[in-house]
Amino acid sequence: MSNLMNWTWFHKLGSPKWFYEISGRWLPGLAIAAALLLLVGTVWGLAFAPPDYQQGNSFRIIYIHVPAAFLAQSIYVMLAVAGVVGLVWKMKLADVALQQAAPVGAWMTAIALITGAIWGKPTWGTYWIWDARLTSMLILLFLYFGVIALGQAISNRDSAAKACAVLAVVGVINIPIIKYSVQWWNTLHQPATFSVIEKPAMPVQMWLPLLIMVLGFYCFFAAVLLMRMRLEVLRREARSSWVKNEIRGLVEGKR
Amino acid sequence: MNSLFMLLVVREARLLCRRPAELANPLVFFAIVIALFPLAVGPQTQLLQSLSPGLVWVAALLAVLLSLDGLFRSDFEDGSLEQWLLSSHPLPVLVLAKVMAHWLFSGLALVLLSPLLALMLGLPGRCLPVLLASLLLGTPILSLLGAIGAALTVGLKRGGLLLALLILPLYIPVLILGSGALQASLQGLPVAGHLLWLASLAALTITLTPFAIAAGLKISVSE
Numbered sequence: 001m002s003n004l005m006n007w008t009w010f011h012k013l014g015s016p017k018w019f020y021e022i023s024g025r026w027l028p029g030l031a032i033a034a035a036l037l038l039l040v041g042t043v044w045g046l047a048f049a050p051p052d053y054q055q056g057n058s059f060r061i062i063y064i065h066v067p068a069a070f071l072a073q074s075i076y077v078m079l080a081v082a083g084v085v086g087l088v089w090k091m092k093l094a095d096v097a098l099q100q101a102a103p104v105g106a107w108m109t110a111i112a113l114i115t116g117a118i119w120g121k122p123t124w125g126t127y128w129i130w131d132a133r134l135t136s137m138l139i140l141l142f143l144y145f146g147v148i149a150l151g152q153a154i155s156n157r158d159s160a161a162k163a164c165a166v167l168a169v170v171g172v173i174n175i176p177i178i179k180y181s182v183q184w185w186n187t188l189h190q191p192a193t194f195s196v197i198e199k200p201a202m203p204v205q206m207w208l209p210l211l212i213m214v215l216g217f218y219c220f221f222a223a224v225l226l227m228r229m230r231l232e233v234l235r236r237e238a239r240s241s242w243v244k245n246e247i248r249g250l251v252e253g254k255r
Numbered sequence: 256m257n258s259l260f261m262l263l264v265v266r267e268a269r270l271l272c273r274r275p276a277e278l279a280n281p282l283v284f285f286a287i288v289i290a291l292f293p294l295a296v297g298p299q300t301q302l303l304q305s306l307s308p309g310l311v312w313v314a315a316l317l318a319v320l321l322s323l324d325g326l327f328r329s330d331f332e333d334g335s336l337e338q339w340l341l342s343s344h345p346l347p348v349l350v351l352a353k354v355m356a357h358w359l360f361s362g363l364a365l366v367l368l369s370p371l372l373a374l375m376l377g378l379p380g381r382c383l384p385v386l387l388a389s390l391l392l393g394t395p396i397l398s399l400l401g402a403i404g405a406a407l408t409v410g411l412k413r414g415g416l417l418l419a420l421l422i423l424p425l426y427i428p429v430l431i432l433g434s435g436a437l438q439a440s441l442q443g444l445p446v447a448g449h450l451l452w453l454a455s456l457a458a459l460t461i462t463l464t465p466f467a468i469a470a471g472l473k474i475s476v477s478e
Contacts, residue, residue: 087470139424146421150407153417159478163407166470167421170403173463174425177456181428185435 014091016233017242023226030223037216045209052206058122061115063210067217069112072140075105075221079147080172083165093229095161096236098168099151100228104221106144113137132186136179143171157236259344260352267356270329281322281361282368288314289372304377308437311373311386312393315365316426319394320419322361323401326354327409327472336409336476347465350472354402354465362394378441385440385450392453393433399464400425406471410478428456 012018045063052059079098086094116134117127128134147164154160237243271278292310293303303310330336330353339349369390370383378386404422408414436449 139427142420142424146424149417149420153408153411153414154478156478159410159474162474163471166403166407166467166474170425170467174428177428178424181431181452185431 013093014089016093016237017240019093020230020233020242020246023230027223027226027230030219030226034216034219034223037212037219041209041213041216045213049206049209050203055123058119061119063213065112065115065119066210067214068108068115069137070214071217071221072105072109072112072137074218075101075108076140076143076168076175077172079105079164079168083168086161086165087169092236093233095158095165096229096232097225098147098164099161100232101225102144102147102151102164104224104228106141106148108217108221109137109141109144113141130186132179132183135186136182139178139182140175143175147171260348263349263352264356264359267353268360271356271360277325278360278364281318282364284321285314285318285365285368286372288317289376293376300377304379304441307373307376307378308434308441310376311369311378312389312430312434312437314372315369315390315394316397316430318365319362319397320401320422320426322357323398323405323422324415324418326357326402326405327475331409331475336472340473340476346469346472350402350406350468351461351465354398354468357402358395358398362398366390366394378437382437382440385436385446388450389433389436389446389453392450392457393429396429396453396457396460397426399460399468400429402468403464403471406468406475408475409472410475429453432456 041063046060049060049063051057078101082094082098082101085091086098113134116137120129121127147167150167151160151164154163234243234246289310292306296302296306327336330339339346342349366387369386373383373386374380401418401422404418405414407421408418411417432449432453436446436453439446439449
């Protein structure tokens with residue numbers, strides 16, 4: 001019996017109204033946490049962390065690059081998890097989460113690639129090399145584009161979500177295969193023209209701001225995702241009475 | 256079950272043989288793409304030979320992708336797919352039969368044509384067994400992975416380009432392993448590792464992708 005009770009939160013998530021109410025309570029906390037963490041991490045990382053003994057100040061882009069790369073990969077896994085939940089338990093909210101998270105993931109991948117290119121110029125002497133990690137990141141961006149394009153091409157909302165879910169699951173199974181094959185390809189074809197600089201064990205003053213930035217990025221993603229999902233829930237449930245009440249309340253509050 | 260599988264393969268084969276032009280199109284495309292590369296990069300024999308493993312594989316991959324666009328379309332339009340979904344037989348087995356029949360005609364023909372085009376690019380004759388083996392193992396993977404995309408996009412009016420966008424990133428491991436095997440044999444290195452990896456990927460796709468294709472068809476048909 002107690003086992004059943006523990007799952008009630010999961011079943012409640014099926015109700016858009018319940019999600020809208022509970023996410024409304026979480027959102028301010030998450031947004032404040034994200035803003036604080038990002039502010040502290042940025043100021044600490046860009047101004048107070050000691051410069052790298054080899055790369056000088058150019059290494060400071062790490063405080064944007066690494067959190068974005070972390071998120072880019074986690075969001076794709078999240079897409080697949082949401083896809084499985086949507087396919088197995090037919091939960092509409094998982095569909096909403098999948099489709100709203102995909103563009104954020106694509107942006108994070110793009111940010112990781114762009115900051116990586118900017119960082120590559122002073123460190124490796126070139127904006128782009130066909131390094132295994134860079135290439136698999138580029139492929140990840142294409143995988144995101146595929147999910148987004150498929151979601152937009154199918155006009156029926158529920159079919160689009162299910163199709164995206166299948167694609168995300170297939171993609172997540174493929175990601176390790178792609179990653180290993182790309183690493184293998186790189187070691188076969190490219191002798192170490194540029195060796196990626198071996199990361200020395202970072203001192204605490206360097207990795208603590210990085211940790212704060214990573215946490216900040218995750219909070220930021222959670223807040224943005226909740227906002228996007230709330231908007232989509234309102235859009236989907238536009239005809240129900242609770243949404244009409246909610247909108248009326250918002251409009252009258254503004255006046 | 257087995258007889259049903261064979262019946263489906265024979266039915267598909269008969270249908271494909273009645274439209275020979277559709278069978279020939281991917282082959283002609285394959286040949287034209289191969290012919291484009293010498294025109295683009297220049298006719299130097301040495302350069303073409305060193306590029307040939309990649310060229311043959313990229314062209315084969317694109318030809319397979321092109322042939323998959325219409326894989327489920329006619330079945331979707333004439334209602335056969337709905338009958339498949341309603342039938343008591345497991346859908347993954349039915350789609351596996353369908354993809355296998357398709358591969359037997361388009362994929363296998365591609366494999367048989369490839370030595371000729373590879374020789375024209377200057378690939379030495381001793382590399383041909385590796386070329387055939389890598390394509391024989393690789394093209395079924397391409398067909399099965401592509402069928403997932405074809406199943407997801409079958410209901411869309413302009414699914415062709417979208418299919419390429421969805422599926423090409425998933426083709427990358429096959430491309431790396433296949434052209435890697437050929438490259439290794441060109442340089443006189445052992446190729447067993449690449450081929451074994453390709454074989455294991457083939458086993459993985461044959462066992463898993465029918466379920467994803469079936470799920471994709473269910474979504475597309477129920478729309």
